[in-house]
Amino acid sequence: MGPGRSFPVFSPVAEHSILVEFGDRIAPDIHARVLQLDRALAAAPFDGFIESVPAYAAILIHFDPLTCDHRTAESAARQLIGQPAPPAVPAPAPREVLVCYDDELAPDLAAVARAAGLSPEAVINAHLAGRYEVFMYGFAPGYAYLAGVPGAIHMPRKPAAVRGVAAGSVLIAGPQCLVSTLTMPTGWWVIGRSPSRILTGDPGRPFLFDVGDRVRFRRIDRAGFEAAT
Amino acid sequence: MTDTVLSVSFAGPHVSVQDAGRPGLMRYGVPRSGPMDRRSFAAANLALGNPAGAPGIEVSMGGLVLQCLSGAVGFAVAGGGFIVEHAGDRRGSWHAATLRAGEHLTIRPGPWGSWCYLAFAGRLQAPQWLGSASTHAISGLGGGRLAAGTRLVIADAAPHPAREVEFPCPVAARPRRELRVTLGPQQRFFSSRAVAAFLTGEWRMTDAWDRMGVRLAGPQIAPHAALDMPSGPITRGSVQVAGDGVATVLLADHQTTGGYPRIATVLDCDLDGFVQLRPRDPVRFRPVSARQAVALARTAAIAAPAAWLR
Numbered sequence: 001m002g003p004g005r006s007f008p009v010f011s012p013v014a015e016h017s018i019l020v021e022f023g024d025r026i027a028p029d030i031h032a033r034v035l036q037l038d039r040a041l042a043a044a045p046f047d048g049f050i051e052s053v054p055a056y057a058a059i060l061i062h063f064d065p066l067t068c069d070h071r072t073a074e075s076a077a078r079q080l081i082g083q084p085a086p087p088a089v090p091a092p093a094p095r096e097v098l099v100c101y102d103d104e105l106a107p108d109l110a111a112v113a114r115a116a117g118l119s120p121e122a123v124i125n126a127h128l129a130g131r132y133e134v135f136m137y138g139f140a141p142g143y144a145y146l147a148g149v150p151g152a153i154h155m156p157r158k159p160a161a162v163r164g165v166a167a168g169s170v171l172i173a174g175p176q177c178l179v180s181t182l183t184m185p186t187g188w189w190v191i192g193r194s195p196s197r198i199l200t201g202d203p204g205r206p207f208l209f210d211v212g213d214r215v216r217f218r219r220i221d222r223a224g225f226e227a228a229t
Numbered sequence: 230m231t232d233t234v235l236s237v238s239f240a241g242p243h244v245s246v247q248d249a250g251r252p253g254l255m256r257y258g259v260p261r262s263g264p265m266d267r268r269s270f271a272a273a274n275l276a277l278g279n280p281a282g283a284p285g286i287e288v289s290m291g292g293l294v295l296q297c298l299s300g301a302v303g304f305a306v307a308g309g310g311f312i313v314e315h316a317g318d319r320r321g322s323w324h325a326a327t328l329r330a331g332e333h334l335t336i337r338p339g340p341w342g343s344w345c346y347l348a349f350a351g352r353l354q355a356p357q358w359l360g361s362a363s364t365h366a367i368s369g370l371g372g373g374r375l376a377a378g379t380r381l382v383i384a385d386a387a388p389h390p391a392r393e394v395e396f397p398c399p400v401a402a403r404p405r406r407e408l409r410v411t412l413g414p415q416q417r418f419f420s421s422r423a424v425a426a427f428l429t430g431e432w433r434m435t436d437a438w439d440r441m442g443v444r445l446a447g448p449q450i451a452p453h454a455a456l457d458m459p460s461g462p463i464t465r466g467s468v469q470v471a472g473d474g475v476a477t478v479l480l481a482d483h484q485t486t487g488g489y490p491r492i493a494t495v496l497d498c499d500l501d502g503f504v505q506l507r508p509r510d511p512v513r514f515r516p517v518s519a520r521q522a523v524a525l526a527r528t529a530a531i532a533a534p535a536a537w538l539r
Contacts, residue, residue, distance in 0.1 A: 011413045011414035012411045012413075012414075012519035012522070013411060013413075013414055013464060013467075013494045014410075014411055014464065014466050014494040014495065014496050014497055014522060015411075015496050015497060015498065015519075015522035015523050015525065015526035016464075016497055016526070017464060019413075019414040019461070019462065021414070021461075024458060024459070025459060026459045050252070050253070051252070051253045051255060051256065052256065053255045053256050053462040053485060053486075054256060054462075055459070055460060055461045055462050055486050056459035056460060056461070057459045057461070058459075058461045058462060059462070060255075060461075060462035060464065062255075062464070065522070065523045065526040065527065066526070066527060066530055069519070069520070069523045070519040070520075070523070071519075136460070136486060137256060137257050137258035137485065137486070138258055138460055138484060138485050138486030138487070139258065139484050139485075139486065139487075140258055140367060140368065140484065141257065141258045141259045141365065141368055141370070142257065142258055142259075143258050144258075145460075181368075182367065182368050184367075206257075206359055207257045211256060
């Protein structure tokens with residue numbers, strides 16, 4: 001949209017949701033506004049609220065159309081957006097994800113190194129140096145999009161997806177990184193493999209991350225990978 | 230009461246265990262899943278006195294053949310105009326009967342409909358994932374797909390002679406060729422001519438369908454190529470248009486976010502009828518306001534099993 005567009009924009013979505021857009025690009029300040037509303041909704045849900053789905057620049061607010069409507073949801077959201085920020089709570093420690101960069105588990109590491117004009121070891125160090133944050137989940141269960149890949153190893157997507165990329169692959173594209181949970185086709189670059197499970201199988205905490213969590217990668221060798229798998 | 234054991238002799242693609250689904254996890258990339266046609270699924274359960282969301286079997290146009298190895302169990306079939314063969318009888322969907330040891334039960338496509346549901350008087354034993362037996366197709370997590378050789382165990386199974394009846398197919402369970410939509414939320418990515426073509430054009434269902442969504446054939450409504458959007462939330466019913474102008478309606482196992490603009494969103498209360506259309510059936514879109522959408526949902530709820538909607 002043109003420069004005249006002013007955010008936030010509220011749009012009805014069928015009979016059951018509104019979409020609140022805070023911008024039209026991927027940027028930390030825009031995502032911070034998404035997170036603020038997401039947390040405020042969790043702390044003070046309005047009558048009829050069912051769930052919210054935070055993404056990069058927008059959040060979907062899903063409600064029960066039998067007891068609520070779009071106008072009620074929008075006014076609740078506007079009120080929460082306008083609230084002063086809650087007192088700062090100490091950010092939780094970053095979640096740690098293990099990664100093995102062994103050649104066999106990192107089929108695209110050499111290609112990324114060539115494209116970036118770096119040695120494979122320098123690509124690994126750049127990846128480990130990234131300070132990542134979970135911006136959203138999407139695509140498939142447990143696919144957490146981590147922002148924070150250092151600029152030196154930003155890569156465009158491959159022109160065509162590669163089939164059968166193993167679950168647990170550590171993938172990068174542009175500023176984003178993710179650890180896959182299913183064996184799927186992907187056009188992202190496979191630079192390692194992780195034994196850390198995002199779908200934990202633990203009913204008490206079924207997903208390793210919440211949106212907004214910080215994430216650090218820790219390198220392990222092949223023996224460590226085999227031991228942890 | 231005792232266990233009844235069934236064996237799958239044949240199952241087409243997309244035949245799986247479903248229940249009420251797993252709501253509330255979209256923020257983790259997990260769609261609700263559950264039956265494609267939730268109303269017909271609820272009807273099969275309610276015909277047996279089960280909770281509307283008890284685990285049952287979703288049968289696609291690929292069909293299903295079961296054999297009862299031991300025990301006896303009441304069952305109900307609802308959804309579409311499928312053909313049900315059992316113990317020498319040949320009937321349509323929308324009836325209940327008892328399946329006994331040694332008997333076969335065959336469900337195959339009939340004159341209309343894409344999805345049919347089989348519920349049991351008893352508890353179908355099925356693996357759960359995140360609190361639900363619904364099968365999430367691309368991961369296979371949940372109760373799972375059925376294939377030749379799969380064993381199904383129904384605990385506390387009972388014949389149900391009092392409920393061996395035919396029940397009429399509700400009007401609301403017929404296929405729906407007119408879909409009410411709210412426009413957007415990414416309508417701004419489309420020219421007014423493209424939006425008009427979307428709303429006035431005749432669309433057709435295609436063979437490119439699965440539990441995630443169905444592609445439609447119709448007018449070219451390509452979004453502005455110059456615009457780019459960050460991936461945003463998607464719902465069941467989102468009408469997403471890829472760069473090549475192909476429209477897809479997202480369904481039960483939809484991805485939870487996506488980077489293609491959504492020109493419109495189909496009302497949830499119209500989706501159960503929509504999925505019963507078959508490839509090449511025509512379909513049209515009609516825009517409604519947010520206020521009308523809520524009113525239509527409330528009207529539809531009156532005609533639906535109340536337990537299902539909560």
